[in-house]
Amino acid sequence: MATKAKAFAAAAAALSLSVSAGAALAEIRVGIVAVNYNSPSINRQVVTATEAARERGWTVEDYDGRGDQVATNNAAMAFIDRGFDAIINIASPNPQMIQVIDYAAERGVPFVSTFSGLAPGIVADIGSNNTADGVIATTELMGRLEGRGHVVKFNWNVLPALRERDHGFHATVRDFPDLRVTEIEVRVPGQVDDAFNQMTNLLLANPDIDAVWTGWDELVAPVVRAIEQAGREDDIIVVSMDGIPEVFDMIRSGGPVALTVAYDVDRMGSTAVAVVEAALGGETPASRILTLAPCLVTQDTAPAQGERPDFGNCTLFSGEAFAAQ
Amino acid sequence: MSKTDATAPAPGAGFDLLHFLARYGTILSLVLLIAFFSFMRPEVFPSMRNMFNVLNQVSILGIIAIGLTVCLVIGQFDLSIGALATFGGYVAARMLMEIGPANGTPMVVAGVVLAVLFMAMIIGIINGALVSYLGISAIVETLAMSFIVTGVILGISGSRTISPTEIPAAFKIIGQGNIAGIPNPVLIMIATALVLWLFLEHTQPGRNMYAIGGNKEASRLSGIPVKRYALVAMGICAACAALGGMVAAANLGAGRPQGVGETYLLNAFVAVFIGASTLRPGKFHVLGTAVGVLMIGVINNGLSVMGVPSFWQYIVQGVLLILALISASMMVLRR
Numbered sequence: 001m002a003t004k005a006k007a008f009a010a011a012a013a014a015l016s017l018s019v020s021a022g023a024a025l026a027e028i029r030v031g032i033v034a035v036n037y038n039s040p041s042i043n044r045q046v047v048t049a050t051e052a053a054r055e056r057g058w059t060v061e062d063y064d065g066r067g068d069q070v071a072t073n074n075a076a077m078a079f080i081d082r083g084f085d086a087i088i089n090i091a092s093p094n095p096q097m098i099q100v101i102d103y104a105a106e107r108g109v110p111f112v113s114t115f116s117g118l119a120p121g122i123v124a125d126i127g128s129n130n131t132a133d134g135v136i137a138t139t140e141l142m143g144r145l146e147g148r149g150h151v152v153k154f155n156w157n158v159l160p161a162l163r164e165r166d167h168g169f170h171a172t173v174r175d176f177p178d179l180r181v182t183e184i185e186v187r188v189p190g191q192v193d194d195a196f197n198q199m200t201n202l203l204l205a206n207p208d209i210d211a212v213w214t215g216w217d218e219l220v221a222p223v224v225r226a227i228e229q230a231g232r233e234d235d236i237i238v239v240s241m242d243g244i245p246e247v248f249d250m251i252r253s254g255g256p257v258a259l260t261v262a263y264d265v266d267r268m269g270s271t272a273v274a275v276v277e278a279a280l281g282g283e284t285p286a287s288r289i290l291t292l293a294p295c296l297v298t299q300d301t302a303p304a305q306g307e308r309p310d311f312g313n314c315t316l317f318s319g320e321a322f323a324a325q
Numbered sequence: 326m327s328k329t330d331a332t333a334p335a336p337g338a339g340f341d342l343l344h345f346l347a348r349y350g351t352i353l354s355l356v357l358l359i360a361f362f363s364f365m366r367p368e369v370f371p372s373m374r375n376m377f378n379v380l381n382q383v384s385i386l387g388i389i390a391i392g393l394t395v396c397l398v399i400g401q402f403d404l405s406i407g408a409l410a411t412f413g414g415y416v417a418a419r420m421l422m423e424i425g426p427a428n429g430t431p432m433v434v435a436g437v438v439l440a441v442l443f444m445a446m447i448i449g450i451i452n453g454a455l456v457s458y459l460g461i462s463a464i465v466e467t468l469a470m471s472f473i474v475t476g477v478i479l480g481i482s483g484s485r486t487i488s489p490t491e492i493p494a495a496f497k498i499i500g501q502g503n504i505a506g507i508p509n510p511v512l513i514m515i516a517t518a519l520v521l522w523l524f525l526e527h528t529q530p531g532r533n534m535y536a537i538g539g540n541k542e543a544s545r546l547s548g549i550p551v552k553r554y555a556l557v558a559m560g561i562c563a564a565c566a567a568l569g570g571m572v573a574a575a576n577l578g579a580g581r582p583q584g585v586g587e588t589y590l591l592n593a594f595v596a597v598f599i600g601a602s603t604l605r606p607g608k609f610h611v612l613g614t615a616v617g618v619l620m621i622g623v624i625n626n627g628l629s630v631m632g633v634p635s636f637w638q639y640i641v642q643g644v645l646l647i648l649a650l651i652s653a654s655m656m657v658l659r660r
Binding site: 037038039040043182183184185186187189190191192193194196197198200201202204205221222225229244245246249305 | 366369372374375378381382385479483484485486488489490501573576577578579581582583584585587588625626629630631632634635636639
C-alpha cells in the first residue's frame with residue numbers, strides 16, 4: 001500500500017510538473033526589437049521569428065527603433081521590466097546593447113539575436129559567417145578579374161556584419177599586388193542615392209574601373225544603374241552579399257551583377273526562436289555565434305522569379321557544379 | 326511698384342565690399358569652387374558630361390527645394406517633404422505595378438503621375454488648412470503629417486521595394502531618358518524652377534505671397550486672403566516633393582517605401598537658406614535656391630571626383646558651406 005501511495009505521489013508530482021512546465025511554456029512572452037524594422041531582410045526575420053513564436057503558443061510584442069539605437073535599448077529594457085521571458089534582437093548591433101544584455105542576464109532573461117554581432121552575455125547570435133562570405137564573394141571576383149584591375153568597394157562599416165564582410169574582402173585582396181582598390185564609405189541614411197551619385201562620379205573620374213564590390217545588396221541597383229548610364233554594363237562586374245529578390249532578378253537577366261552570397265533570413269528568425277526555447281529549457285549552445293549556410297547565387301543558380309534559393313541543397317562554392325558532373 | 330533694397334549702399338558711395346559679399350558672396354563661392362575643382366581635376370570636373378552629371382545629381386533636390394521655397398516665402402515650414410517624396414515615388418511605382426508593366430503606356434504613366442501629384446497636393450492642402458485655419462505650429466503639424474504618410478507607405482508596402490522589372494519603361498524614362506542630350510530630371514528641374522519663378526515673381530498671387538511673408542498682418546488688412554494662400558503654398562510644396570520622389574523612383578527604377586525623402590529633407594532646407602543669402606539677403610527666392618542647390622551639388626561632385634574619402638567629404642562640405650554663408654552674412658556683421 002505504501003509503495004502504491006509513493007508511486008501515485010511520484011506520478012502526480014511528475015504530472016503536475018509537466019502540466020506546469022507546459023503551462024509556463026504556453027504563457028511565454030517574447031519581446032522582439034529591431035533598430036531598423038523596415039529594412040526588407042530585417043523585416044523578414046521579425047516576421048518569421050514572430051510566426052515561429054506564435055506557432056508555439058507564445059505571446060509576441062515587437063518594437064521598431066526606427067533607426068534610434070537608444071530607443072531600441074529602452075524598449076528592450078521595458079520588455080524585461082514588464083516580465084517578458086526572452087528578448088530577441090534583430091540586427092541591432094549587440095555591442096551597442098551591452099547594458100540591455102547585462103540587465104537581461106541579471107534577470108535571467110535569455111537574450112538572443114540575429115545578425116547583430118558578438119557581445120558578452122548573449123545566449124547566441126544567429127547569422128552567417130560574414131567574414132567567410134566576404135572572402136567567398138571577393139575570391140569569386142578575383143577569379144573573374146584574374147587578380148588584377150581596379151575594384152571599387154562600397155560599404156558601411158558601422159554594422160558588425162558589414163565590418164566582418166569588409167575584413168573578408170581585405171584578407172583576400174591583400175595578396176593581389178596588381179589590384180587597385182577604391183574604398184567608398186556610403187552615407188547612411190541616403191545610401192541608395194549616395195551609391196548612385198558616387199558611382200557615377202567615379203566612372204567619370206576613373207575609366208579603368210573593372211569591378212564593384214558592395215557590402216550589401218541594397219547598393220547593387222543604384223551601382224548598376226550608374227554603370228548602365230555610363231554604358232559600361234558589358235565590362236564591369238558587380239558582386240555582393242545578402243540575397244534580395246531584386247538582385248536575383250538582375251543576376252538572372254545576365255547584366256553586370258555576377259553573383260551574390262544569399263542568406264536564409266527566414267530561417268534566421270525561426271532559429272532565434274528555437275534557441276530561445278532551448279534556453280528557457282536550460283540549454284544554451286556551445287558557441288555564442290551560430291551560423292547558417294548561405295548560397296552562392298550566380299546566373300546558373302539564380303532562383304526563378306519570386307522564389308528563394310533552395311538553401312537546403314545549394315552550394316557556396318562555384319566549383320561544385322563542375323565537380324558534380 | 327518700385328522695389329527698395331535696405332542693404333543697398335547710399336547713392337554716390339564707393340564700392341561697398343560688405344554689400345557686394347552679402348549679395349554675391351554665395352555666387353562668388355560657387356564660382357571659386359568650380360574653379361578650384363576644375364584646377365584639381367581638369368580632365369574630369371569641367372567636362373560637359375560632368376556638368377550634366379552635377380545637374381542630374383542635384384535635380385531631385387532642386388525640384389524639392391524649389392517647392393519648399395514657395396512655402397518659406399509665405400513664412401511657413403514644411404517638414405513633411407521628405408515623407409511626401411517617398412510617397413510620390415512609392416505610390417507611383419505601386420500604381421504602375423498594379424496596372425502591370427506591360428500596360429504602362431505613356432498615357433497611363435502620365436495619368437498616374439498626375440494622380441500622384443493631385444494626392445500629394447491634397448495632403449499639402451490639408452497641411453495648409455491645419456496650419457492656417459487652426460493655427461497649429463507648421464513645424465509640429467508637418468512633422469506629424471510626415472509620420473502619418475510614412476506609416477501609411479510602410480503599411481501598404483509591407484516594407485517591400487518595387488523592383489525595376491515591375492515598373493514600365495515609360496515611367497523609367499522620366500528619370501533615365503534625355504532630350505537633346507540633357508537628362509530628363511534636369512529638364513524637369515528647370516521647368517519646375519521656371520514655372521515657380523514666373524509664378525512668384527511675375528504674377529499677382531506670387532507677389533501676394535511675398536507680401537504675406539513680409540508682414541502677414543499688413544497683408545490681411547490689405548485684403549489678401551492669407552489663410553487661403555497657405556493652402557496654395559503648401560499644396561505646391563507637397564506636389565514638388567512628390568514630383569522629386571517620382572523622379573528619384575524613375576531614375577533608379579525602384580519604388581522604395583523608405584529612405585528616399587529623408588536624404589533630401591535637410592539638404593533642401595540648406596539649399597533654400599543658402600538661397601536666402603544670395604542676391605536678395607533675407608528673402609527666399611527661386612534663383613537663390615537654385616544657387617544653393619548647385620553649391621551642394623558642386624561640393625559633393627567635386628570632392629567625389631577628387632577621390633576625397635567620405636569622412637572628409639562631410640567635413641569639407643560643412644566647412645565650405647559655413648564659409649560661403651559667412652561671406653553672405655557680412656551685412657549682418659556690419660549692423
